[in-house]
Amino acid sequence: xxxxxxxxGLIGGSFVKAYKKANNTVYVYNRSQDIVDFAIxxxxxxxxxxxxxxxxxxxxxxxxxxxxxxxxxxxxxxYFNKNSIVIDACGIKKSVCKCxxxxxxxxxxxxxxxxxxxxxxxxxxxxxxxxxxxxxxMVLVPPTFDDINLLDxxxxxxxxxxxxSFSVTTAKNHDEMIAFTSQMPHIISNxxxxxxxxxxxxxxxxxxxxxxxxxxxxNPVMWSDLFFENKDCLINELDIYINHLKxxxxxxxxxxxxxxxxxxxxxxxxxxKVDGR
Amino acid sequence: xxxxxxxxGLIGGSFVKAYKKANNTVYVYNRSQDIVDFAIxxxxxxxxxxxxxxxxxxxxxxxxxxxxxxxxxxxxxxYFNKNSIVIDACGIKKSVCKCxxxxxxxxxxxxxxxxxxxxxxxxxxxxxxxxxxxxxxMVLVPPTFDDINLLDxxxxxxxxxxxxSFSVTTAKNHDEMIAFTSQMPHIISNxxxxxxxxxxxxxxxxxxxxxxxxxxxxNPVMWSDLFFENKDCLINELDIYINHLKxxxxxxxxxxxxxxxxxxxxxxxxxxKVDGR
Numbered sequence: 001x002x003x004x005x006x007x008x009g010l011i012g013g014s015f016v017k018a019y020k021k022a023n024n025t026v027y028v029y030n031r032s033q034d035i036v037d038f039a040i041x042x043x044x045x046x047x048x049x050x051x052x053x054x055x056x057x058x059x060x061x062x063x064x065x066x067x068x069x070x071x072x073x074x075x076x077x078x079y080f081n082k083n084s085i086v087i088d089a090c091g092i093k094k095s096v097c098k099c100x101x102x103x104x105x106x107x108x109x110x111x112x113x114x115x116x117x118x119x120x121x122x123x124x125x126x127x128x129x130x131x132x133x134x135x136x137x138m139v140l141v142p143p144t145f146d147d148i149n150l151l152d153x154x155x156x157x158x159x160x161x162x163x164x165s166f167s168v169t170t171a172k173n174h175d176e177m178i179a180f181t182s183q184m185p186h187i188i189s190n191x192x193x194x195x196x197x198x199x200x201x202x203x204x205x206x207x208x209x210x211x212x213x214x215x216x217x218x219n220p221v222m223w224s225d226l227f228f229e230n231k232d233c234l235i236n237e238l239d240i241y242i243n244h245l246k247x248x249x250x251x252x253x254x255x256x257x258x259x260x261x262x263x264x265x266x267x268x269x270x271x272x273k274v275d276g277r
Numbered sequence: 278x279x280x281x282x283x284x285x286g287l288i289g290g291s292f293v294k295a296y297k298k299a300n301n302t303v304y305v306y307n308r309s310q311d312i313v314d315f316a317i318x319x320x321x322x323x324x325x326x327x328x329x330x331x332x333x334x335x336x337x338x339x340x341x342x343x344x345x346x347x348x349x350x351x352x353x354x355x356y357f358n359k360n361s362i363v364i365d366a367c368g369i370k371k372s373v374c375k376c377x378x379x380x381x382x383x384x385x386x387x388x389x390x391x392x393x394x395x396x397x398x399x400x401x402x403x404x405x406x407x408x409x410x411x412x413x414x415m416v417l418v419p420p421t422f423d424d425i426n427l428l429d430x431x432x433x434x435x436x437x438x439x440x441x442s443f444s445v446t447t448a449k450n451h452d453e454m455i456a457f458t459s460q461m462p463h464i465i466s467n468x469x470x471x472x473x474x475x476x477x478x479x480x481x482x483x484x485x486x487x488x489x490x491x492x493x494x495x496n497p498v499m500w501s502d503l504f505f506e507n508k509d510c511l512i513n514e515l516d517i518y519i520n521h522l523k524x525x526x527x528x529x530x531x532x533x534x535x536x537x538x539x540x541x542x543x544x545x546x547x548x549x550k551v552d553g554r
Contacts, residue, residue, distance in 0.1 A: 137481070139481065167481065176474060177474065177477070180478060181478050181482055187522070189489070190541055190544030190548075191518060191524075192462075192465065193547045193551065194517075195457055197453060197454065197456070201454055204414070204416065204451075204454040206394050206462070209458040212488065212489060213551075213552065214488055215488075216547070217545050217548040217552075218544075221538060224538045225534075228529070228532070231529050234529060237474065238522065238525065238526045239526070240471075244469075245464070245465075245522075247468075248467075249516070249519070253512060255505070260497075260505070261501045263467070264467055264495060264500055264501060266471065267467030267468060268467070268493065268494050270471050270476075271490060271493035272494060275494075
């Protein structure tokens with residue numbers, strides 16, 4: 001298989017290494033040339049990807065930030081092969097899929113939105129690994145929800161990455177979910193660590209503290225970009241969350257133990273419903 | 278060593294099993310007798326602890342909720358041996374240490390506040406284990422801050438539990454820290470899971486979601502008790518936290534990407550200062 005990968009960051013680099021390890025021919029496009037030259041010399045990549053050879057790729061994976069993914073799709077869709085599958089790797093799907101589906105219709109190729117749920121808090125090619133996606137969940141947004149043949153083909157093409165599961169959903173549903181399951185935890189963690197008490201906690205770190213602050217160290221530009229692409233969903237989740245927090249504060253201020261126990265019971269039950277005990 | 282353990286819950290039971298495993302003589306006091314009878318039949322415990330044999334104990338560990346610990350200290354301090362060390366195992370220290378130090382002065386024994394930072398989200402003797410404290414941090418609050426001989430003696434007495442580290446602090450400092458490192462994470466987790474989006478997230482769970490919601494399933498009565506014992510510190514942390522969260526919401530509402538990136542940078546830097554990258 002000829003695989004074109006756009007963007008040599010943590011995720012793009014990991015796709016490169018996974019496909020190369022499985023003996024595919026790997027083409028790469030990246031704004032900065034130094035890292036492409038390095039990856040070729042290192043044997044990770046076979047060719048630079050450009051307008052002239054884009055039509056040789058069976059699969060193209062665009063691993064850029066949302067804004068840059070849209071820009072790339074608008075500028076290069078005309079060079080893709082009509083038989084190729086093009087996927088992205090963004091953490092939000094509405095704006096990217098809208099652009100991908102539109103260009104795919106216009107130029108005759110097939111676009112499938114994709115969100116590989118993997119990564120580390122470090123970014124860049126340096127930290128990429130062939131096994132980054134091993135057992136990770138992969139969320140797919142196909143142009144037609146029940147196109148089983150297409151999904152089957154995409155899952156086969158992605159097999160060298162070793163994903164643990166594939167979920168199929170709509171862009172809207174994906175973005176609502178991701179505001180809650182991924183974007184909110186990053187804001188929660190990043191905001192929590194700002195307490196002045198944090199600086200003096202050595203020797204007192206419970207496991208719950210460690211879990212909660214793990215993702216506070218993040219890539220500010222990337223996450224800001226993702227947040228604004230999903231602004232409405234995220235504001236909604238923040239509102240719900242802040243209102244719930246205020247209830248615990250009210251219970252404390254009023255010395256109302258019965259209310260506090262009720263609030264904690266409700267959270268316990270909600271957790272039990274979602275994930276079991 | 279003769280060790281008296283008061284309360285046969287998760288923590289008390291784990292002390293029982295750790296000391297028994299190290300061939301100490303274990304005395305136990307518990308409100309409900311069934312579980313004491315079971316523990317004796319099971320070979321975990323040697324004797325029931327009561328007024329008549331309390332003075333035989335070299336070490337007494339009170340593993341009850343804060344209110345009940347204070348009550349026990351007030352009712353039974355007169356029966357302790359003057360050479361004995363008495364510790365508690367509560368998650369808050371100000372009220373418990375105040376009561377412990379006062380009674381120790383009055384009746385001539387030695388009280389040391391203690392908070393073993395271990396546990397599971399399940400409670401009860403059933404889930405207790407001899408290795409519950411293995412490598413866990415133990416926080417001690419001695420009556421005199423720099424009483425090295427006493428701390429040395431206590432650490433030796435606690436050796437069978439296998440704690441990974443001992444920190445020494447004041448009750449006030451402990452409670453300020455614990456509001457941030459342990460109580461806040463439980464409220465944050467318990468409040469977060471209440472979003473209506475939670476119920477429909479299957480297949481989308483990022484690692485950050487899993488970390489954040491781990492402690493949402495908790496013991497409501499126990500945590501409510503701990504929260505109210507540390508009410509002022511906790512209200513202060515909740516205020517700081519809600520105000521920080523509102524800043525991210527403002528950045529989103531105003532479409533202010535520069536402000537959002539600044540907020541995320543500040544959180545990233547705070548995390549780096551506390552825990553490194």
